[in-house]
Amino acid sequence: xxxxxxxxxxxxxxxxxxxxxxxxxxxxxxxxxxxxxxxxxxxxxxxxxxxxxxxxxxxxxxxxxxxxxxxxxxxxxxxxxxxxxxxxxxxxxxxxxxxxxxxxxxxxxxxxxxxxxxxxxxxxxxxxxxxxxxxxxxxxxxxxxxxxxxxxxxxxxxxxxxxxxxxxxxxxxxxxxxxxxxxxxxxxxxxxxxxxxxxxxxxxxxxxxxxxxxxxxxxxxxxxxxxxxxxxxxxxxxxxxxxxxxxxxxxxxxxxxxxxx
Amino acid sequence: xxxxxxxxxxxxxxxxxxxxxxxxxxxxxxxxxxxxxxxxxxxxxxxxxxxxxxxxxxxxxxxxxxxxxxxxxxxxxxxxxxxxxxxxxxxxxxxxxxxxxxxxxxxxxxxxxxxxxxxxxxxxxxxxxxxxxxxxxxxxxxxxxxxxxxxxxxxxxxxxxxxxxxxxxxxxxxxxxxxxxxxxxxxxxxxxxxxxxxxxxxxxxxxxxxxxxxxxxxxxxxxxxxxxxxxxxxxxxxxxxxxxxxxxxxxxxxxxxxxxxxxxxx
Numbered sequence: 056x057x058x059x060x061x062x063x064x065x066x067x068x069x070x071x072x073x074x075x076x077x078x079x080x081x082x083x084x085x086x087x088x089x090x091x092x093x094x095x096x097x098x099x100x101x102x103x104x105x106x107x108x109x110x111x112x113x114x115x116x117x118x119x120x121x122x123x124x125x126x127x128x129x130x131x132x133x134x135x136x137x138x139x140x141x142x143x144x145x146x147x148x149x150x151x152x153x154x155x156x157x158x159x160x161x162x163x164x165x166x167x168x169x170x171x172x173x174x175x176x177x178x179x180x181x182x183x184x185x186x187x188x189x190x191x192x193x194x195x196x197x198x199x200x201x202x203x204x205x206x207x208x209x210x211x212x213x214x215x216x217x218x219x220x221x222x223x224x225x226x227x228x229x230x231x232x233x234x235x236x237x238x239x240x241x242x243x244x245x246x247x248x249x250x251x252x253x254x255x256x257x258x259x260x261x262x263x264x265x266x267x268x269x270x271x272x273x274x275x276x277x278x279x280x281x282x283x284x285x286x287x288x289x290x291x292x293x294x295x296x297x298x299x300x301x302x303x304x305x306x307x308x309x310x311x312x313x314x315x316x
Numbered sequence: 317x318x319x320x321x322x323x324x325x326x327x328x329x330x331x332x333x334x335x336x337x338x339x340x341x342x343x344x345x346x347x348x349x350x351x352x353x354x355x356x357x358x359x360x361x362x363x364x365x366x367x368x369x370x371x372x373x374x375x376x377x378x379x380x381x382x383x384x385x386x387x388x389x390x391x392x393x394x395x396x397x398x399x400x401x402x403x404x405x406x407x408x409x410x411x412x413x414x415x416x417x418x419x420x421x422x423x424x425x426x427x428x429x430x431x432x433x434x435x436x437x438x439x440x441x442x443x444x445x446x447x448x449x450x451x452x453x454x455x456x457x458x459x460x461x462x463x464x465x466x467x468x469x470x471x472x473x474x475x476x477x478x479x480x481x482x483x484x485x486x487x488x489x490x491x492x493x494x495x496x497x498x499x500x501x502x503x504x505x506x507x508x509x510x511x512x513x514x515x516x517x518x519x520x521x522x523x524x525x526x527x528x529x530x531x532x533x534x535x536x537x538x539x540x541x542x543x544x545x546x547x548x549x550x551x552x553x554x555x556x557x558x559x560x561x562x563x564x565x566x567x568x569x570x571x572x573x574x575x576x577x578x579x580x581x582x
Contacts, residue, residue, distance in 0.1 A: 213412045220380055220400045221429045231428065235416045313416040313457070 100282040108282035132191025133252040144203025173262035194255035195248040202244030206237025335388035347538035363524035371539025405474030411466035413458040444472035464495040
């Protein structure tokens with residue numbers, strides 16, 4: 056009937072065996088090539104070396120501390136950006152005047168690469184987690200804002216006429232028509248916003264941080280500890296999958312029954 | 317709820333006087349309706365027929381208070397229409413159900429908007445869904461209902477607040493012939509039980525004649541009342557009446573009147 060925002064892609068596609076086989080094949084090839092050609096670990100560490108680094112740094116708690124910092128940044132930034140994005144989206148969708156006033160600035164704020172703000176944020180807010188949370192929030196904001204506005208506005212014209220005929224107030228129309236209509240769009244926005252938040256937090260940490268997975272990547276580069284860097288990559292991938300699945304879980308809990316099956 | 321007039325007491329329910337309506341088009345204003353006079357008595361079943369583009373839907377929107385006429389006066393129960401009224405229920409061409417609500421929840425919408433107590437409204441909604449044959453589908457979502465069932469839900473929704481007037485805009489146009497005939501009978505049953513005044517728009521002459529006490533023929537561009545036909549068929553209407561010579565004769569009359577070019581306006 057109408058354009059529905061894209062579905063979540065299940066990351067295993069339901070089939071576990073195929074992906075697992077491919078994983079083993081890739082790791083085995085990687086290990087073999089590195090050993091046969093004697094590639095130095097500084098350039099490309101063998102999977103066994105990465106695994107060793109991952110295990111030892113996890114045991115010592117070293118990786119977990121940095122993971123914790125990044126996770127806090129991601130979650131707080133994502134939460135803040137989502138709340139502002141959804142709230143401002145509702146405001147703009149309901150008030151043409153507000154939309155007219157804010158529109159050029161919202162577009163401009165998107166044209167500006169937010170990561171470029173990282174250095175100035177460091178100067179203003181220091182090397183702690185606050186500037187990273189702010190950058191992450193700025194990045195997560197836009198998909199939420201845009202999807203909320205779209206979802207609230209793309210309502211069936213005849214449904215609006217029905218609500219008018221029922222003499223529904225603006226608030227009732229928002230509550231029973233526009234918001235439920237926007238729900239799938241908002242969840243799609245959450246999905247995108249979550250992944251962008253991960254990228255945002257890590258890259259923000261590249262610029263002047265002493266903790267967090269991004270800072271760890273920079274540190275391992277300085278120490279020429281490539282196996283550690285790869286171990287961080289592995290943690291980042293796992294983190295991304297978990298965060299993405301969290302949104303999927305939310306979607307299944309809140310939307311599945313009413314919106315699709 | 318509002319039982320102002322007693323059951324069989326016949327009064328003028330809808331009264332349109334000299335209704336005209338204009339549309340703005342890129343090539344200037346276009347007259348959709350010109351000087352339409354029309355009345356419907358309380359409890360009467362009136363159908364409006366005409367070719368597409370003759371302003372039937374526009375007229376219905378004016379009765380519903382969704383569109384003000386450019387001139388003329390529309391009265392319901394003797395009071396000028398200034399906006400949507402709670403005395404009016406509307407069934408659109410499409411069912412216009414909220415896809416995230418079950419059949420029951422869709423029917424309850426008007427009560428929610430009006431802030432009525434839920435238990436009473438629930439009982440009424442359930443009774444209505446049962447009366448349109450959907451007693452077993454209360455908790456189904458619209459996507460799990462056929463087109464005919466969806467339109468039944470929308471009829472139940474329009475009737476929830478017991479409006480005195482039911483406006484229907486080609487509600488069965490998208491249904492197949494067999495479903496449509498069943499819908500006719502079910503609609504007539506609901507109408508007999510509750511006796512709202514029905515204004516039913518269609519371009520199907522047989523449908524108009526089968527349902528109505530009176531058929532009002534509109535001529536197109538601009539829409540004006542061409543002719544009014546009393547339908548002499550007894551009630552309750554039954555499917556076999558479609559083979560009745562009186563039925564055929566009435567349909568023929570309407571059809572001929574529709575085809576004669578009403579330029580001179582007799």
